[in-house]
Amino acid sequence: MLSYIIRRLLVCIPTVFLVITLVFFAFQLIPGDAALIFAGEQASQEQIAQIRSDLGLDKPVFEQYSIYLQRLLKGDMGKSAITGRPVFLEIKSRFFNTVRLAVVATVVSSIFGIVFGTISALKREKPADYVISVLSIFGISIPSFWLALLLMYFFSVKLKLLPTTGNASLKHYIMPTIVLSVYSIAFIARMTRSSLFEILGEDYVRTAREKGMKERIVIAKHVLRNALIPVITVVGLQFGYLLGGAVVTETVFAWPGLGRLLVTSVEQRDLMVVQGVLLVFATSFVLVNLLIDLLYGLVDPRIRFN
Incomplete structure (x- = not known):
């Protein structure tokens, strides 16, 4: 049973990684400036540029993706543009x-x-x-x-x-x-x-x-x-x-x-929160499917040896 669980986990990890990747690049296609949304319509160009730099939005897309993965590993999903709180806490x-x-x-x-x-x-x-x-x-x-x-x-x-x-x-x-x-x-x-x-x-x-x-x-x-x-x-x-x-x-x-x-x-166009919620939904669905596979192994032992 342990080997079966390990096999299913190994399948689950790349699936979660694929979900994270799809969610990130899907949001790159959304029109609008995340820095402008975060700063507010009354912000100056200098403030917007500073926020864009702080968020890493002035870097190439794949470098942003690398930074995004590093932040996720630390549990950092960014901050809400509306409340200013970390998305994780929201x-x-x-x-x-x-x-x-x-x-x-x-x-x-x-x-x-x-x-x-x-x-x-x-x-x-x-x-x-x-x-x-x-x-x-x-x-x-x-x-x-x-x-x-x-x-x-x-x-x-x-x-x-x-x-x-x-x-x-x-x-x-x-x-x-x-x-x-x-x-x-x-x-x-x-x-x-x-x-x-x-x-x-x-x-x-x-x-x-x-x-x-x-x-x-x-x-x-x-x-x-x-x-x-x-x-x-x-x-x-x-x-x-x-x-x-x-x-x-x-x-x-x-x-x-x-x-x-x-x-x-x-x-409210709070893109960071939207991105975080969609990521949680998608990852939860993947984990639920993993749990189903494990329950299969308990109900029908033959599945564990396939």
């Missing part, structure tokens, strides 16, 4: 708010998605299967911003049961979690259903049933366990999606996370 103050919301939404969507998918597979072509299939299509199709506004209208404006913004209490988690979970529940349910269909037709499942093994033991021991690998893939990818894709939800509910920070920074 991200750190909001990162765990996004992670907590993503974890809660992933747990909720995994539980309901697997349960609904299992029921749908076991009740194939019965009313329960049709109902869950229709709800899954609805969950995948509904726009997140529309669902968020709908929930706010009913639970906050009409019923006055839930707060609309912030993250101060458990009540603040309910509506954002629902909005983020609906799509994931539908997607996980459909994947679980398809995976279970495939496993239920295998010879070893029929053999277990013919031996007189109870149905719940067949499902738990032979079917669900072997159907876990594609489901783990979907759950892991959904967690990565929730980390980087909660921008709309965080904006609607004024959730103090990275998604809202990204939107605010784009509006």
Whole structure:
């Protein structure tokens, strides 16, 4: 298992390096003067030139890239042009708010998605299967911003049961979690259903049933366990999606996370913060995929020897 982990880490390192490289050079193509944004419109040409020199923007692109890598190794992502604080601190103050919301939404969507998918597979072509299939299509199709506004209208404006913004209490988690979970529940349910269909037709499942093994033991021991690998893939990818894709939800509910920070920074043209947030999102997604690979090795030992 240790050698498998080392192999996956060795694959992950160049991927992260590629992400860093792509993010850096993508921002070189954005029009505008970062030094002017940082200095402000009222700054003199001498001040702008000094800031450009301090930021290393007067150097060739590849030399800037080398300096950028050296700073990243030291944990330095630059400074915010708006607040003047280090970008690392701006991200750190909001990162765990996004992670907590993503974890809660992933747990909720995994539980309901697997349960609904299992029921749908076991009740194939019965009313329960049709109902869950229709709800899954609805969950995948509904726009997140529309669902968020709908929930706010009913639970906050009409019923006055839930707060609309912030993250101060458990009540603040309910509506954002629902909005983020609906799509994931539908997607996980459909994947679980398809995976279970495939496993239920295998010879070893029929053999277990013919031996007189109870149905719940067949499902738990032979079917669900072997159907876990594609489901783990979907759950892991959904967690990565929730980390980087909660921008709309965080904006609607004024959730103090990275998604809202990204939107605010784009509006204010705070390029250093935008660059830092995108880098964190992309790196997090790579690390989530690494975790999925490691979970594969735990669920199916055969993968570790491939």
